[in-house]
């Protein structure tokens with residue numbers, strides 16, 4: 423089980439969280455002028471990297487807030503967690 | 519290829535079984551091939567076999583980054599069935615289920631296909647309605663699937679608990695009698711041996727690290743850990759790593775890779791006569807011929823490439839198993855493991871040509887592609903050989919997500935496997 427650092431509450435076990443998928447995907451602001459390709463991009467295409475992934479988590483059984491995390495999908499190690507709305511922290515090199 | 523038969527077994531017995539040859543050659547890569555298949559799971563090995571056996575290609579390489587069958591093929595709970603809701607899926611999975619019937623004879627290798635029946639349980643009024651809807655849709659498509667009352671389910675599967683006093687009582691179930699299990703390793707090895715006999719080079723420990731395209735964008739060949747290999751036709755069948763490999767050619771896929779876990783118990787005498795699945799409470803169980811209970815869990819919550827997941831996911835499944843099968847409460851679990859499954863938004867696979875000339879992809883099988891191994895391989899080989907899809911896999915394109923023509927088994931059932 424992962425130990426996840428909620429930016430509001432601190433380290434908590436994975437059981438308290440729900441996963442929210444890839445982070446920083448903005449819903450198109452003018453849906454009426456979005457092309458089919460842009461809808462595909464928004465709805466279905468995901469980066470799914472073997473490496474560092476920016477993703478959303480929700481501390482649903484704690485403060486109930488959404489936040490973002492950088493996690494390495496090769497090891498499941500968290501690199502950082504940060505509040506929604508903030509830019510992802512800079513990473514110094516890649517640490518597998 | 520040394521053929522297996524009662525006679526050959528007897529003959530080898532007199533030589534203390536010292537005369538058996540390796541089942542496939544240890545091939546080293548040639549500079550160029552007519553076709554390359556990337557990924558040595560059942561789907562990839564089968565693809566190489568059908569390219570050679572049915573489409574006359576001889577100069578074929580299969581590249582596997584580790585050992586063949588070491589991916590999801592060798593990690594899955596081997597449930598076979600074809601009772602999917604939509605017409606497209608029913609055709610695809612039933613094509614495959616029919617191929618299991620004589621696969622052992624075709625490959626001269628015992629894949630231990632056992633149509634012992636797959637019973638899917640209902641625990642709520644909604645479950646009952648969903649399963650009955652499946653039964654009716656299946657019958658329209660010529661796919662067998664029948665409703666069992668709780669008492670009939672108990673008669674079919676005696677260890678099942680149908681008491682009303684459990685948290686999720688059994689309200690009945692859908693039984694596909696042609697469903698069952700097969701031996702996962704034997705599927706990989708059987709295809710490998712048969713493909714090798716037709717001249718396919720099976721190259722293990724050869725990781726594809728890049729895909730080269732010419733000025734016009736068409737496929738030229740692949741970079742590998744064993745050097746560059748040229749080919750104008752490349753088929754990628756890399757399951758959990760599909761996004762990574764296809765990304766090397768600049769193709770983005772609507773996939774996410776999640777860990778999916780399974781576990782086995784200590785071996786015991788025959789106690790489970792069939793496969794039982796419960797999608798609502800996430801439990802799948804059957805018994806292997808060795809006697810182990812084979813149990814599958816749901817996926818972990820997050821994307822990952824680690825081939826492992828969290829224990830609480832297994833515990834959740836075991837809690838459900840213990841309620842449904844009180845007799846199993848005191849059994850000890852021996853091993854658990856995970857595989858990485860490539861999940862598509864509609865839970866249906868992609869078996870298609872891509873926008874890149876000469877590049878084909880077979881992926882998105884997620885939590886349930888073992889059952890489709892023969893059919894998937896057969897149709898993908900057709901697609902690669904003809905440079906166009908077979909009518910059965912024609913709906914399973916990448917473009918369906920753009921056109922809104924989803925084959926939404928996810929919404930229809932929210933099932934795994």
Ligand SMILES: Cc1cc2nc3c(=O)[nH]c(=O)nc-3n(C[C@H](O)[C@H](O)[C@H](O)COP(=O)(O)OP(=O)(O)OC[C@H]3O[C@@H](n4cnc5c(N)ncnc54)[C@H](O)[C@@H]3O)c2cc1C
Nearest residue numbers: 557559560561583589590591594595597726857887888889
């Ligand atoms: C725990 C678990 C239980 C499951 N239970 C069932 C079930 O009961 N019924 C069912 O129908 N399905 C089940 N599945 C799903 C099923 O296992 C898969 O859908 C199916 O086996 C996929 O087969 P494949 O040949 O495409 O993939 P794999 O067997 O994973 O083969 C892909 C291969 O590609 C190789 N590869 C990846 N990247 C590269 C590269 N860069 N270069 C070279 N090679 C590469 C990998 O090493 C791997 O061997 C289960 C899966 C899991 C993990």
Ligand SMILES: [Zn+2]
Nearest residue numbers: 428431481485
């Ligand atoms: Zn919190």
